Amino acid sequence: MKQIIRKSDKLADVCYDIRGPVLEEAKRLEEEGHRILKLNIGNPAPFGFEAPEEILQDVLLNLPTAQGYCDSKGIFSARKAIMQQCQQRGIANVDLEDIYLGNGVSELIVMTMQALLNNGDEMLIPAPDYPLWTAAVSLSGGKPVHYLCDEQSDWEPDLADMEAKITDRTRGIVIINPNNPTGAVYSKETLEGIARLAEKHDLILFADEIYDKILYEDAQHIPIASLTEDALCITFSGLSKVYRVAGFRSGWMIISGAKHQAEDYIEGLNILSSMRLCANVPSQHAVQTALGGYQSINELIASGGRLREQRDRAWELVNQIPGVSCVKPRGALYLFMRLDPKVYPIASDRQLVLDLLRQEHLLLVEGTAFNWPRPDHLRMVFLPWVETLEQAIGKLHHFLQHYEQ
Numbered sequence: 001m002k003q004i005i006r007k008s009d010k011l012a013d014v015c016y017d018i019r020g021p022v023l024e025e026a027k028r029l030e031e032e033g034h035r036i037l038k039l040n041i042g043n044p045a046p047f048g049f050e051a052p053e054e055i056l057q058d059v060l061l062n063l064p065t066a067q068g069y070c071d072s073k074g075i076f077s078a079r080k081a082i083m084q085q086c087q088q089r090g091i092a093n094v095d096l097e098d099i100y101l102g103n104g105v106s107e108l109i110v111m112t113m114q115a116l117l118n119n120g121d122e123m124l125i126p127a128p129d130y131p132l133w134t135a136a137v138s139l140s141g142g143k144p145v146h147y148l149c150d151e152q153s154d155w156e157p158d159l160a161d162m163e164a165k166i167t168d169r170t171r172g173i174v175i176i177n178p179n180n181p182t183g184a185v186y187s188k189e190t191l192e193g194i195a196r197l198a199e200k201h202d203l204i205l206f207a208d209e210i211y212d213k214i215l216y217e218d219a220q221h222i223p224i225a226s227l228t229e230d231a232l233c234i235t236f237s238g239l240s241k242v243y244r245v246a247g248f249r250s251g252w253m254i255i256s257g258a259k260h261q262a263e264d265y266i267e268g269l270n271i272l273s274s275m276r277l278c279a280n281v282p283s284q285h286a287v288q289t290a291l292g293g294y295q296s297i298n299e300l301i302a303s304g305g306r307l308r309e310q311r312d313r314a315w316e317l318v319n320q321i322p323g324v325s326c327v328k329p330r331g332a333l334y335l336f337m338r339l340d341p342k343v344y345p346i347a348s349d350r351q352l353v354l355d356l357l358r359q360e361h362l363l364l365v366e367g368t369a370f371n372w373p374r375p376d377h378l379r380m381v382f383l384p385w386v387e388t389l390e391q392a393i394g395k396l397h398h399f400l401q402h403y404e405q
């Protein structure tokens with residue numbers, strides 16, 4: 001008899017449920033001819049958020065010269081522009097060699113974990129998180145340890161919980177700021193607190209700042225790397241969200257702070273980045289123009305701007321559903337809403353999302369997919385036009401009125 005071909009044991013604890021089994025069901029329903037409203041993925045372009053024209057022009061213009069591989073860390077113009085941005089933001093002591101371009105932040109997240117972790121090493125990750133972080137730690141043989149973010153305090157990380165979970169196996173702290181899925185933008189006080197913890201316990205800071213310019217009202221983003229020179233800090237950002245070209249797969253990471261302590265780890269990062277030869281070259285040509293050009297994202301988030309209006313309206317409507325509440329997001333593209341367990345005693349939020357999909361043809365993501373410990377949250381993307389959001393939240397309202405598990 002033929003052997004069953006199995007996946008590797010390394011994948012035993014790896015999951016990425018944003019594109020998981022529920023999406024398969026959505027595809028099946030689409031094949032049956034149903035139209036599914038997909039508010040599950042933060043992908044701006046399909047909702048009519050077009051990239052700045054000058055970025056597209058730059059990629060087209062440079063296409064003929066972008067046919068070959070480039071330096072493993074990326075092309076000069078992109079790294080130079082990122083370096084200058086570090087200077088403007090008060091991230092000290094970054095030179096070209098500290099900057100790596102990747103095929104999206106996603107690739108670099110996996111790379112940084114693969115290069116660092118030995119079996120059983122621990123990584124502090126927020127709950128809720130962007131689940132790629134947890135998956136990358138597990139894939140690398142590490143142990144994800146989740147610290148809580150506090151819904152009562154606008155989803156700021158609970159520093160006492162974070163510190164209590166540090167052990168002699170802990171290697172680093174991941175922060176996502178502005179946050180996916182909660183929309184929190186961390187205060188200077190919180191960031192200072194995290195930086196001091198990293199310094200005290202000799203931990204690496206991994207700062208996922210891919211939403212750094214998607215901010216509402218008076219929210220201000222402070223790069224944690226600007227608050228420490230004594231801890232090693234790796235900051236991640238990219239073109240997918242702020243510049244709306246998620247399909248270009250272009251992101252970067254910046255190493256700052258205690259680099260002198262990390263020569264061996266940096267050698268590991270260099271090995272992995274050269275093993276994948278280089279990141280997609282044509283899209284790297286967008287980086288200099290993106291960072292140095294007209295910041296059209298500011299129009300979208302300003303009062304009266306499209307993203308801002310959608311956030312306001314979606315947040316208002318979601319909070320009108322009985323038993324549903326949502327902290328107002330101050331950054332990013334998502335509402336992370338709470339279903340009061342007294343009103344909705346749900347055993348499985350995955351089942352709820354499946355039932356919502358089948359009954360209303362609306363696709364959201366369950367909170368537990370973000371490693372949130374209880375089945376009492378849902379995440380919704382507020383990228384569609386207001387009319388579509390109104391329709392979607394109307395469907396959710398209607399569904400919840402009759403829902404029982």
Ligand code: PLP
Nearest residue numbers: 104105106130180210238240251
């Ligand atoms: N980090 C966070 C917090 C995200 O929300 C996402 C995408 O949704 C990514 C990283 C992945 O970004 P990229 O498209 O650069 O791989």
